[in-house]
Amino acid sequence: MSQNTPITLATWRTSDVIATAFRTVPDFIPTARIAAAPAPSDLPEGPTADFGAFDVALPPDRHFDLPALLAATATDAFLVLQRGRIVHETYGNGLDADTPHILMSMSKAVTGLVGSVLAEAGTLDLDAPVASLVPGIADTSWRGATLRHLLDMRAGAALDAATLAAYAAATGWEALPAGAPPADLARFFTGMASAPGTHGGAFKYDSANTDLLGLALERATGRSYAQFVSERLWQPMGAAHDAFVTVDSRGAARCSGGVCATARDVARLGQLVLDGGRRGARQLVPARVIDDLWTGGDAGAWRAGQFGASFGAMGLGTTRYRNGWYIVDGPPRQLFAMGIHGQNLFLVPDHGLVIVKLSSLVTPIDPPAIMLAHRAVTEVARLLLP
Numbered sequence: 001m002s003q004n005t006p007i008t009l010a011t012w013r014t015s016d017v018i019a020t021a022f023r024t025v026p027d028f029i030p031t032a033r034i035a036a037a038p039a040p041s042d043l044p045e046g047p048t049a050d051f052g053a054f055d056v057a058l059p060p061d062r063h064f065d066l067p068a069l070l071a072a073t074a075t076d077a078f079l080v081l082q083r084g085r086i087v088h089e090t091y092g093n094g095l096d097a098d099t100p101h102i103l104m105s106m107s108k109a110v111t112g113l114v115g116s117v118l119a120e121a122g123t124l125d126l127d128a129p130v131a132s133l134v135p136g137i138a139d140t141s142w143r144g145a146t147l148r149h150l151l152d153m154r155a156g157a158a159l160d161a162a163t164l165a166a167y168a169a170a171t172g173w174e175a176l177p178a179g180a181p182p183a184d185l186a187r188f189f190t191g192m193a194s195a196p197g198t199h200g201g202a203f204k205y206d207s208a209n210t211d212l213l214g215l216a217l218e219r220a221t222g223r224s225y226a227q228f229v230s231e232r233l234w235q236p237m238g239a240a241h242d243a244f245v246t247v248d249s250r251g252a253a254r255c256s257g258g259v260c261a262t263a264r265d266v267a268r269l270g271q272l273v274l275d276g277g278r279r280g281a282r283q284l285v286p287a288r289v290i291d292d293l294w295t296g297g298d299a300g301a302w303r304a305g306q307f308g309a310s311f312g313a314m315g316l317g318t319t320r321y322r323n324g325w326y327i328v329d330g331p332p333r334q335l336f337a338m339g340i341h342g343q344n345l346f347l348v349p350d351h352g353l354v355i356v357k358l359s360s361l362v363t364p365i366d367p368p369a370i371m372l373a374h375r376a377v378t379e380v381a382r383l384l385l386p
Helices: 066-072 104-120 147-151 161-170 185-191 207-221 225-234 263-274 287-295 299-303 308-313 367-383
Strands: 031-034 056-058 062-064 075-082 085-091 243-246 259-261 319-322 325-328 334-339 343-348 353-359
Touching: 031 225, 031 259, 056 367, 062 066, 066 075, 066 367, 075 263, 085 263, 104 147, 104 207, 104 225, 104 259, 104 263, 104 287, 104 325, 104 334, 104 343, 147 207, 161 185, 185 207, 207 225, 225 243, 259 263, 263 343, 263 353, 287 325, 299 308, 299 319, 308 319, 334 367, 343 367, 353 367
Parallel strands: none
Antiparallel strands: 031 243, 056 062, 075 085, 075 353, 243 259, 319 325, 325 334, 334 343, 343 353
16 A cells, blocks of 8 residues: 555555555544643653663563564554663654554543542542433443442453444444445444343453443543543643543443554653652542552452463463553553554553553554553663662
């Protein structure tokens, strides 16, 4: 495909254009602006980390230094903060420090964090049924589900193949066939056929949960997702660049995967969480919200859920899921967010580390690349002592 060929909904995740598409999302999907801070927070540099001894091994006998690992995982940005300072920063595939990159399901961590902030402020009750804010879902599979069930992926809504296709069409990320009826998220949720759903059980990953949560948050606040993320998180934390979120045909945010942000602003978000919700002397995110990220989530629900076996095979140790974030009890102890096609944010508190890895892997879920990313974190932590 020629570099001059326009990127479309039909082509944006294909191998010829994916790296370009992931940094130019507003060119082919409608987006809403998440305004940056008038005065960005400082992100000082140095001293530069020495990764000359970096070595990640995969069986039977493959070894990767850092450049080889980044190349093997189609890395567009790799940024390491230690104790709030940039100690390593690498860009590739046309990305730079000033250009937003789509975060895919890392967006859930943004949504979960700001949703928890709104709950702490008394704007909403996380134990309330979703139908109290989105009445149209009262006769769907989400009947009886609470906002907490959505946040922790413990809603038991039943989505068959046809329903998943309808959801994909509603997000605005797919090219619709000629003559197809209009599609949007609100229409999808309220028009979904009723099927029994049991909530509060094992972890069951479903991006539709987070997009339904987004509708509920917008109705609770009377503000758009982009507005309240900017007001409650992006501007207070000192983001240097506007972020964006993709929106459907009626302007509803795809808050499960559509946030686009620079690697440095993602690092600022990670540092805010690592610092217990504080920016300098100001407590921007209530300490209880951050504490709940580290201590919340149900390890039993995770083990019984759909990712339990695969994460266990990577040797990550005890894992939980809370508010769009993954908690690993280690070693090393970690909090992380992740998205398809290789998007990652890792926090390693015992080493003072924030690691951002943005990628353009063609395969949405690439187990060897996921393994390499996690082993890279362990190796960076080994080399950068507390």
